[in-house]
Amino acid sequence: xxxxxxxxxxxxxxxQQELVMMMVYLAxxxxxxxxxxxxxxxxFGYVGFFGAGAYGLALSVLYLHVxxxxxxxxxxLAAVAVAALLFPLLRLEGVYFAIASLAAAEALYEVISNPSxxxxxxxxxxxxxxxxxxxxxxxxxAVALVAVSMGIVVYLRTSRLGLAxxxxxxxxxxAEFAGINVVQRRTVAWLLSAAMAGAAGGxxxxxxxxxxxxxxFDSSISIFAIVFALFGGVGTTWGPALGAVVLFGVYNAVxxxxxxxxQLIYGVLIVLLVLFLPGGLGSLVQRLAPRWRRLRRTPGRxxxxxxxxxxxxx
Amino acid sequence: xxxxxxxxxxxxxxxGRFCALDGVGLDLGAGEVVGLVGPNGSGKTTLINVVSxxxxxxRGTVTLAGRPVHGGAPHTVVRSGMNRTFQIAKPLxxxxxxxxxxxxxxxxxxxxxxxxxxLQLVGLSGLQGRVAGSLNASQQKRLDLARAxxxxxxxxxxxxxxxGLSPAELDQxxxxxxxxxxxxxxxxxxxxxxxxxxxxxxxxxxxxxxRQIFRGDLDQAVQDPEVVRVFLxx
Amino acid sequence: MLLEYAIVxxxxxxxxxxxxxxxxxxxxxxxxxxxxAHGDLVMLGSYLAFELYYAWHWSPxxxxxxxxxxxxxxxxxxxxxxxxxxxxxxDPEMMSLVLFFGIxxxxxxxxAFGFTSNERSVSANALGSHPVGILGQAYPVTWVxxxxxxxxxxxxxxxxxxxxxxxxxxxxxxxxxxxxxAVGINVRMVSALTFGVxxxxxxxxxxxxxxxxxxxxxxxxxxxxxxxxxxxxVGGLGNPxxxxxxxxxxxLAFQLTLTFxxxxxxxxxxxxxxxxxxxxxxGVLSRARRLA
Numbered sequence: 001x002x003x004x005x006x007x008x009x010x011x012x013x014x015x016q017q018e019l020v021m022m023m024v025y026l027a028x029x030x031x032x033x034x035x036x037x038x039x040x041x042x043x044f045g046y047v048g049f050f051g052a053g054a055y056g057l058a059l060s061v062l063y064l065h066v067x068x069x070x071x072x073x074x075x076x077l078a079a080v081a082v083a084a085l086l087f088p089l090l091r092l093e094g095v096y097f098a099i100a101s102l103a104a105a106e107a108l109y110e111v112i113s114n115p116s117x118x119x120x121x122x123x124x125x126x127x128x129x130x131x132x133x134x135x136x137x138x139x140x141x142a143v144a145l146v147a148v149s150m151g152i153v154v155y156l157r158t159s160r161l162g163l164a165x166x167x168x169x170x171x172x173x174x175a176e177f178a179g180i181n182v183v184q185r186r187t188v189a190w191l192l193s194a195a196m197a198g199a200a201g202g203x204x205x206x207x208x209x210x211x212x213x214x215x216x217f218d219s220s221i222s223i224f225a226i227v228f229a230l231f232g233g234v235g236t237t238w239g240p241a242l243g244a245v246v247l248f249g250v251y252n253a254v255x256x257x258x259x260x261x262x263q264l265i266y267g268v269l270i271v272l273l274v275l276f277l278p279g280g281l282g283s284l285v286q287r288l289a290p291r292w293r294r295l296r297r298t299p300g301r302x303x304x305x306x307x308x309x310x311x312x313x314x
Numbered sequence: 315x316x317x318x319x320x321x322x323x324x325x326x327x328x329x330g331r332f333c334a335l336d337g338v339g340l341d342l343g344a345g346e347v348v349g350l351v352g353p354n355g356s357g358k359t360t361l362i363n364v365v366s367x368x369x370x371x372x373r374g375t376v377t378l379a380g381r382p383v384h385g386g387a388p389h390t391v392v393r394s395g396m397n398r399t400f401q402i403a404k405p406l407x408x409x410x411x412x413x414x415x416x417x418x419x420x421x422x423x424x425x426x427x428x429x430x431x432x433l434q435l436v437g438l439s440g441l442q443g444r445v446a447g448s449l450n451a452s453q454q455k456r457l458d459l460a461r462a463x464x465x466x467x468x469x470x471x472x473x474x475x476x477x478g479l480s481p482a483e484l485d486q487x488x489x490x491x492x493x494x495x496x497x498x499x500x501x502x503x504x505x506x507x508x509x510x511x512x513x514x515x516x517x518x519x520x521x522x523x524x525r526q527i528f529r530g531d532l533d534q535a536v537q538d539p540e541v542v543r544v545f546l547x548x
Numbered sequence: 549m550l551l552e553y554a555i556v557x558x559x560x561x562x563x564x565x566x567x568x569x570x571x572x573x574x575x576x577x578x579x580x581x582x583x584x585a586h587g588d589l590v591m592l593g594s595y596l597a598f599e600l601y602y603a604w605h606w607s608p609x610x611x612x613x614x615x616x617x618x619x620x621x622x623x624x625x626x627x628x629x630x631x632x633x634x635x636x637x638x639d640p641e642m643m644s645l646v647l648f649f650g651i652x653x654x655x656x657x658x659x660a661f662g663f664t665s666n667e668r669s670v671s672a673n674a675l676g677s678h679p680v681g682i683l684g685q686a687y688p689v690t691w692v693x694x695x696x697x698x699x700x701x702x703x704x705x706x707x708x709x710x711x712x713x714x715x716x717x718x719x720x721x722x723x724x725x726x727x728x729x730a731v732g733i734n735v736r737m738v739s740a741l742t743f744g745v746x747x748x749x750x751x752x753x754x755x756x757x758x759x760x761x762x763x764x765x766x767x768x769x770x771x772x773x774x775x776x777x778x779x780x781x782v783g784g785l786g787n788p789x790x791x792x793x794x795x796x797x798x799x800l801a802f803q804l805t806l807t808f809x810x811x812x813x814x815x816x817x818x819x820x821x822x823x824x825x826x827x828x829x830x831g832v833l834s835r836a837r838r839l840a
Contacts, residue, residue: 042642044649088826094641095582099777100825106774107818116811160420163409167417170406173368174458176388177397178406178418179465183387219770223653230646260665264657270650274643275633 002026002241003147015252016139020207022248023142024200028225029232029240030149031196036226037234038156038165039189041090044098045105047221049079049194053201054216055112058127059120068132072141072202079198082108083191090186102219109217126212129205138207145203149196150241157237165189166235220263224248227266230273233280242281317380318343319500320365320396320469325374327357327364327524334360336524337374342469342500347491349511349532350504352521353544358504359401361521362471365502366398367391378469398471401504403458407447411438411457414446418464427463435490436460451478459490470494472503476510488513508532520544553685554807555800560687560695562799564753564760566792567698568772569779570705571749577722577786578742579627581644585652586750587772591659593754594764598668608675608759609697612752623747624740631739652769659766669763694756701752702792705745709788718742722786778821 006023013019028050036042056078057071066074089100115123156162164185167175176182201216224247232243251262277284318341327335335357342348350358364371367388376384383391391397406414415429433439436456441449446457455475462470475487484507491514495501505511511518511532518535520528522544528535535541572586583589596615600606630647637643675693679686709715720728721738729735757772758764775798783794801820806813 040639040642042645092825095645096825098642098645099582099774100822102770103774103778103818103821106771107815107822110812110815110818114811160417163413163417166408167406167414170408171404173388174400174404174406174461175417176368177366177392177465178414178461179389179392179420180417181387181389223649226646226649260657260660263653263660267650267653267655267657270653271647274637274647274650275630278637278643 002150002245003143006143006146010139016135017207018252020139020142020203022245023146024204025224025228025248026241026244027145027149027196027200027203028221029228029244030153031193031200032225032229033153033234033236033240034156034189034196035193036229037236037240038162038169039186040169041186041190042098042226043101043193044222044226045101045103045219046193046197046225047217047219048101048105048108049082049197050201050204050221051105051109051112051213051217052078052082053198054205054211055121055127055201055213056198057202057205058129061129061132062127068129068134068206069137069141071132071206072199075202075205076195076198079194079201080191083194087187087190090183090190102222105217105219105222109213112217113213121213124213127205127210129209132206133209135207138203141203141206145199148199150237152192152196153237153240161185161188223266224251227270230280231269233282236280236282239280239282319346319379320502321375321377322361322365323375325361325364325376326372327360327369328372334524335364335371338521338524338526340502340519340526342502344468344498344500345495347495347501347503347515347517349515349518350502350521351506351508351511351518351535355523356521356544357524358521359473360524362398362473362502362504366396366471392465392467395467396469396471397462397465397467399455399458399462399473399475401474401477403451403454405446405449405454405457405461407445409446410442411444411446411449412442414457414461415464418461419466429464432460432463435463435493437486452480452483455479463494467499469500469502472501472505474504474506476505476507484510485513549685550807551804552683554803556682556685557687557691558800558803559796560691560799561760561803562796563695563698563702563792564756564795565775565779565798566795567701567749568753568757569776569783569795570702570788570791571746571753572773572776573780573783573786573788573791574705574749575743575746576780577788578718579739580641580786581648582777583746583750584645584648584773585655585769586746586776587769587774588652588655588659589747589750590754590757590772590776591764591766591769592655593751594758594768595659595663595668595754596751597755598670598758598764601670601674608755611755612697612701615751615755616748619748619751620741620744623744626747627740627743628736631736652773656766656769663766665766667763667765668758670759672762675759690759694760697756698753701749705749706788714738714741774821775817778817778824781821781824 006019009019010016028046032046053075056075057068060066060071060074061068086104089097089104092100111117112121113124117123118125156165164175164180167178167180168182168185172182205211205216228243228247229240231247232239232241234240247266254261273280320342322338322340325335325338338361350361352358363369365376367383367386367390370385374384375382378394378396381394383394383396409417412429415432419429427435433442436459438453438456438460441453446454449457459475472491476484479487488510491501491503503511503514516532518532519526520535520541527544528538528541568590572583575581575583593615597608597611600611601608634640634644634647672688672690674690676689678689680689680692709719717728717733717738720731720733721735725735779794779798780791782797783790783792798817798820802813802816805816
């Protein structure tokens with residue numbers, strides 16, 4: 001449904017690039033949702049997978065001469081490979097995990113942008129894919145990206161895997177004694193989340209077609225994704241999507257020319273969220289819904305008019 | 315005699331230089347109930363933690379129906395037919411009672427009781443839809459037991475089930491454990507409350523400082539000079 | 549020659565790194581919070597020293613002293629303001645991480661407004677133009693001055709922790725907040741004061757950092773936070789003395805890599821951080837504690 005929304009928006013809204021970026025961020029916010037909302041691991045270095053995806057697509061197009069659509073598979077593959085390399089990080093908890101993932105992403109950036117590797121990665125000089133540029137095809141890829149990432153979250157909300165992940169987040173030891181293979185389930189969520197960011201990075205690379213390493217490893221990409229997800233409410237289906245659409249919309253309205261304004265706004269937003277609304281907008285809807293229902297007493301209107309927007313148990 | 319269902323031999327666990335378990339051996343047959351007693355710090359809970367797979371043993375073996383299970387992660391132990399309860403119950407707080415049991419039932423090694431019967435057995439009927447974190451302490455304890463039973467264990471390790479229960483609840487809990495044993499389950503029951511334990515079994519193992527110092531009848535245990543010295547000091 | 553040069557330079561940087569990371573470790577030790585705004589506080593300190601130096605020719609050392617009291621007041625007040633709400637959160641550890649992440653964003657944005665996004669560079673000769681000879685080789689005077697200024701700060705802090713009543717109370721809270729409270733220590737006030745001291749240390753280190761690193765930009769906070777975290781992880785989280793060890797290890801590793809593999813030196817803090825976090829038991833210890 002949101003994917004269809006973007007297709008419709010494309011017909012009316014002149015700035016296609018903004019729409020593509022919004023879709024990329026929607027996928028990233030849902031990727032954060034998968035790893036943080038369902039397992040409790042908060043990767044501050046999430047952008048590492050995005051960058052890996054962008055380079056996965058770019059290098060496969062440049063060296064293997066595959067069509068960019070196939071390059072998206074290499075984007076996913078590259079991100080999954082980085083995630084597999086970082087399996088040991090899952091032994092860490094909380095703060096250690098968050099900061100170690102940040103360090104890993106920075107390290108990956110330093111390696112890829114290193115002048116010593118310029119022969120392979122083009123080092124700090126960036127990537128040029130103009131020959132593969134195709135605005136319409138990459139727009140379709142972005143729409144598919146949204147559909148798939150929404151699909152993954154819907155699957156997690158309804159499947160045994162999702163239930164197992166919520167159990168692990170609740171208490172890993174008890175989950176083990178409910179017979180859940182905690183390490184394996186976490187690993188699946190980690191790879192899934194990495195694959196989503198990789199696909200997002202690949203889509204971005206394809207649509208933009210020229211970029212510097214600093215642009216696809218920019219730590220503010222992780223920050224945006226985390227803020228969008230938290231704003232809407234992690235653990236829900238619609239929260240992160242809502243967060244990405246609303247906040248990225250605000251960003252486009254106020255932020256592009258003066259990004260500091262937006263940074264200030266979302267910084268304040270994070271502080272307020274943590275202090276006053278730790279469950280995100282979703283939890284607000286959930287908290288207000290019963291009251292609203294009591295006020296209205298009209299079946300079929302009230303919160304039912306907002307399908308799926310609910311807290312962790314909604 | 316048939317091979318015991320649970321066979322623990324020479325089980326040793328060191329934490330750094332501290333030896334929490336020192337060569338403990340134990341066997342349990344189907345339908346058998348053994349009480350595990352000992353002063354604080356004698357290694358009772360450590361034994362359960364190691365046997366259930368939470369910690370790997372430093373040395374020694376645990377076999378379940380002839381198959382070694384030591385060194386495996388808890389979920390593999392659970393799937394091969396052994397589970398445990400916790401002294402401080404930790405049900406999956408964010409999930410409902412029903413989801414807790416559905417999850418545990420999904421990985422059952424053996425055909426467990428239907429969920430309804432399970433809830434009735436532990437006295438949680440009608441609470442399926444409640445979020446586990448909102449239950450009171452006694453209810454969480456019951457859910458913890460139901461979670462373990464939902465995985466269809468043949469061996470159940472029970473850690474201080476009696477602590478914090480009212481006298482009426484203690485009677486009920488003892489009844490549940492007897493019922494499970496009659497149905498053929500092997501139970502290892504760690505307990506401080508001797509009155510409660512006596513309602514479940516006469517057979518006890520006494521641990522002190524990580525070693526077994528007595529195995530036999532509860533009545534003999536209280537006359538054993540070493541057991542008396544350990545419990546009363548001196 | 550090269551090796552000796554790298555080692556001496558590494559030690560000079562190491563002492564400075566220890567100062568840079570000390571506030572982060574002190575706050576972690578007492579509050580079990582990773583102050584993700586640490587690097588941004590350092591950045592603010594750098595701008596403060598820069599402005600004072602170029603507008604009024606104040607020495608950065610004076611800036612350190614001037615900053616202490618306001619920092620303690622602001623930091624302490626901030627702590628008292630947010631701590632009660634954090635304590636009530638479902639997952640205080642993660643929530644405090646996210647909170648300080650938000651605060652770091654706010655500081656960065658404000659700095660970009662106040663000082664523009666351009667780098668302010670400091671001349672290499674700002675603190676004197678005559679190189680200093682050590683063991684027969686010449687080192688920039690800035691390095692020597694900064695290292696020499698870091699040492700007394702470290703000594704004062706350790707004297708505070710070891711010799712004063714408040715410092716001993718602080719160490720008691722580090723060891724166990726519950727037991728400290730049981731012997732009559734006001735844990736809340738000690739925590740607030742420690743947070744303030746941690747902020748003051750970060751800002752003070754910043755006033756040296758601008759000279760040591762040759763400049764300051766509003767976006768440098770993240771990498772300084774990671775560098776500082778690497779220092780305290782190597783030295784031992786929550787162990788103030790360990791910070792010195794961590795700083796020296798990082799300083800040496802960085803300078804040696806810079807000398808022999810110059811293209812890869814920027815990787816050093818990240819690789820050290822990952823290596824230590826994954827192999828040392830402290831990271832894993834928290835897990836063992838939780839399972840017990």
